[in-house]
Amino acid sequence: MTFDLSARLAERRAAHLHRQRPLLESPQAPLARVDGEELLAFCSNDYLGLANHPEVIRALRDGAARWGVGGGASHLVIGHSGPHHELELALADFTGRPRALLFSTGYMANLAAVTALVGQGDTVLEDRLNHASLLDAGLLSGARFSRYLHNDADSLAKRLEKASGNTLVVSDGVFSMDGDLADLPALCARARRQGAWMMVDDAHGVGPLGATGGGIVEHFGLGLEDVPVLVGTLGKAFGTAGAFVAGSEELIETLIQFARPYIYTTSQPPAVACATLKSLELVRREHWRREHLNRLVARFRQGAEAMGLTLMDSPTPIQPILVGDSARALRLSSLLRRRGLLVGAIRPPTVPAGSARLRVTFSAAHSEAQVERLLEALADGWEELNREPGEDA
Numbered sequence: 054m055t056f057d058l059s060a061r062l063a064e065r066r067a068a069h070l071h072r073q074r075p076l077l078e079s080p081q082a083p084l085a086r087v088d089g090e091e092l093l094a095f096c097s098n099d100y101l102g103l104a105n106h107p108e109v110i111r112a113l114r115d116g117a118a119r120w121g122v123g124g125g126a127s128h129l130v131i132g133h134s135g136p137h138h139e140l141e142l143a144l145a146d147f148t149g150r151p152r153a154l155l156f157s158t159g160y161m162a163n164l165a166a167v168t169a170l171v172g173q174g175d176t177v178l179e180d181r182l183n184h185a186s187l188l189d190a191g192l193l194s195g196a197r198f199s200r201y202l203h204n205d206a207d208s209l210a211k212r213l214e215k216a217s218g219n220t221l222v223v224s225d226g227v228f229s230m231d232g233d234l235a236d237l238p239a240l241c242a243r244a245r246r247q248g249a250w251m252m253v254d255d256a257h258g259v260g261p262l263g264a265t266g267g268g269i270v271e272h273f274g275l276g277l278e279d280v281p282v283l284v285g286t287l288g289k290a291f292g293t294a295g296a297f298v299a300g301s302e303e304l305i306e307t308l309i310q311f312a313r314p315y316i317y318t319t320s321q322p323p324a325v326a327c328a329t330l331k332s333l334e335l336v337r338r339e340h341w342r343r344e345h346l347n348r349l350v351a352r353f354r355q356g357a358e359a360m361g362l363t364l365m366d367s368p369t370p371i372q373p374i375l376v377g378d379s380a381r382a383l384r385l386s387s388l389l390r391r392r393g394l395l396v397g398a399i400r401p402p403t404v405p406a407g408s409a410r411l412r413v414t415f416s417a418a419h420s421e422a423q424v425e426r427l428l429e430a431l432a433d434g435w436e437e438l439n440r441e442p443g444e445d446a
């Protein structure tokens with residue numbers, strides 16, 4: 054017996070599910086050099102255009118000059134340095150919560166929070182479209198794991214009635230592949246009524262959503278009692294790297310004591326925390342980024358709908374175009390690429406079977422003229438796609 058990897062890979066290709074990594078040869082920006090070509094990209098999560106911001110770059114450089122490069126150790130040994138601490142205080146202030154804890158990635162923050170809060174004998178209930186890291190965390194926790202229908206408070210309520218032990222309800226704030234908002238007022242009310250805790254992963258909401266970028270909880274005006282566990286990530290709208298969990302003093306102390314993905318890993322480079330402190334300041338202060346982004350999204354939706362494209366119920370910078378078939382989604386992506394645009398095709402298993410899509414994302418760094426260019430290329434590409442004979446025709 055041996056591992057038959059070539060058969061697995063061949064099967065993946067045959068199903069049009071094989072993935073390739075485009076090679077980025079420039080900083081993260083709308084005009085990017087990818088695999089040797091200059092392309093206009095609509096696929097990054099750099100929603101506020103901070104990944105390549107001169108002040109953030111300077112903060113990173115100054116941070117490295119002052120603090121060196123590597124974190125050097127885990128937080129509990131000797132890797133918890135001044136900038137990490139200062140950033141945690143700033144994130145607590147930003148979220149209006151007693152305390153925040155910094156992580157190196159959102160994936161780890163999610164594994165940490167879920168596995169520290171529930172285990173055998175407990176229950177974890179998740180939206181079926183939650184991010185992979187949340188689903189993995191639920192499985193890893195050893196708690197009874199069940200998924201409710203997408204954004205459906207009644208489906209959640211049925212599962213809550215059967216739950217035992219400590220019960221954690223987990224949802225994306227903004228769903229990463231659809232761009233829609235979790236119906237938190239309804240979900241939180243159900244969870245509270247049953248004494249369950251709500252955990253929200255707002256990786257795509259912090260920054261673009263809410264009056265000061267506070268994300269979905271700010272958008273809906275929800276507090277600590279509604280959402281005891283709030284996760285945000287820093288590699289998307291903040292343009293840097295890492296993540297945080299914000300909540301009560303006791304929650305954060307529990308994570309420090311018990312969360313293995315927090316304890317057994319090296320702290321992020323302190324200079325990255327210096328860069329995030331700067332981007333946090335820009336997120337909070339520069340409202341024009343959110344306003345500009347909202348205008349781009351509104352223009353895109355109006356133009357795409359006029360063309361007869363199928364959009365999703367999304368008020369966020371994530372604006373998927375539903376195509377359905379994986380091969381057709383790939384083809385549309387390549388027709389756009391031929392016109393100088395980079396938009397990723399998202400296929401199963403990242404999204405449910407039969408719902409392949411182009412995931413168009415906008416950034417405050419895009420101009421209105423660039424959105425017009427996208428609409429023109431889409432009109433052209435869509436027409437060409439529909440002129441081509443289908444595979445089974």
Ligand SMILES: *Cc1c(COP(=O)(O)O)cnc(C)c1O
Nearest residue numbers: 158159160184186229256286288
């Ligand atoms: C990107 C993402 C994560 C992972 O965050 P990283 O910092 O990239 O590891 C977690 N949850 C959601 C919803 C995400 O979109």
